[in-house]
Amino acid sequence: MxxxxxxxxxxxxxxxxxxxxxxxxxxxxxxxxxxxxxxxxxxxxxxxxxxxxxxxxxxxxxxxxxxxxxxxxxxxPLYPVNATERAVVRQIMKIAELYFELPSRRLIPYALSGTAAPETVKAEVRQVLNRGITALSRLCQFSPWIAGEQFTMADIYVYYVNTIVSAFGSSQLDWDILAEVPGMKDWNASMSQSxxxxxxxxxxxxxxxxxxxxxxxxxxxxxxx
The missing domain is CATH 3.40.30.10 (Glutaredoxin)
Structure with missing residues (x-):
């Protein structure tokens, strides 16, 4: 075990x-x-x-x-059998980690201490998040799952990435980040109901x-x- x-x-x-x-x-x-x-x-x-x-x-x-x-x-299985489709799933996971989760994580110390992040930090975080929004908007299908018809590792991965984005990115930036990616908010809500x-x-x-x-x-x- x-x-x-x-x-x-x-x-x-x-x-x-x-x-x-x-x-x-x-x-x-x-x-x-x-x-x-x-x-x-x-x-x-x-x-x-x-x-x-x-x-x-x-x-x-x-x-x-x-x-x-x-x-x-x-x-x-949480990955498609086809190698190309697996690569798409992993690409979504990596982009969500690098351009959604990691920049939002920079705001955690400020949120936990009850202070506002400096404007310079906010600007840097917004810039990276915008790259993530653009990339995920191009890659995510939400039909019904994030990479298409099959529930994959990307669904689980991005869902837990989004907990950081929602809890800290949104609160510190006053920005509904998930709403910027078409279909993501509805998909995220559906994931939370499992x-x-x-x-x-x-x-x-x-x-x-x-x-x-x-x-x-x-x-x-x-x-x-």
């Missing part, structure tokens, strides 16, 4: 968890936060999530974990108070130095 290490307030942790639940794979969860010696012992870069396989191998980086799960457990997504969201909300307390403690410790 695999073990999933991390915490439920993390969108990338929840991405991997959704994949495991989709494939109906048995797994255990181990609550662990960044900066701990326990995490450094199993994650080369000290990042979550991490999975430990039944054989004791530790694997980090969410996209790598997802591909490992897909290749090891091919039932309920039983798996709702279960994952319930766990996220339950973990959030403890996570915020950890963040507050780290912030206070940094300011005390």
């Amino acid at each position: 695999m073990t999933l290490h991390g915490f439920a307030a993390s969108n990338y942790y929840n991405l991997v968890k959704h994949v495991l639940l989709h494939k109906e794979l048995p797994f255990e969860e181990n609550l662990i936060y960044g900066g701990s010696d326990e995490l450094m012992a199993i994650s080369p870069a000290g990042k979550i999530p991490v999975v430990t396989t039944a054989e004791g191998l530790h694997i980090s980086e969410s996209s790598v974990i997802c591909d490992f799960i897909e290749e090891t457990y091919p039932d309920s 039983a798996i997504a709702q279960s994952v969201e319930a766990d996220r909300l339950a973990n959030m108070p403890e996570f915020l307390q950890k963040v507050k403690a780290q912030f206070q410790a940094a300011n005390a130095e």
Whole structure:
């Protein structure tokens, strides 16, 4: 049985968890936060999530974990059989990560500290997000799924990328970013109604108070130095 290490307030942790639940794979969860010696012992870069396989191998980086799960457990496939179609799915995932999630993540420290990001940071984030909006508008089909008729890894991946975009990008920039990509808001709402997504969201909300307390403690410790 695999073990999933991390915490439920993390969108990338929840991405991997959704994949495991989709494939109906048995797994255990181990609550662990960044900066701990326990995490450094199993994650080369000290990042979550991490999975430990039944054989004791530790694997980090969410996209790598997802591909490992897909290749090891091919039932309920999340990638198309055709290589070209697989490339399109992976392209959507990579663009969402680089031009949606990562720029929005720059705003997290300001949002969690209750301050507004500097205008220079906002301008830089908007510029990158606009590239993502243009690219995703060209690539996404939402007919009914993000890459077409088949539910794929891109649906799960982008859905959890969007949690960061919605929670931090929109609040700091006063910008409904998902609405800029035709069809994305309706698709995102549909994704949120699945039983798996709702279960994952319930766990996220339950973990959030403890996570915020950890963040507050780290912030206070940094300011005390």
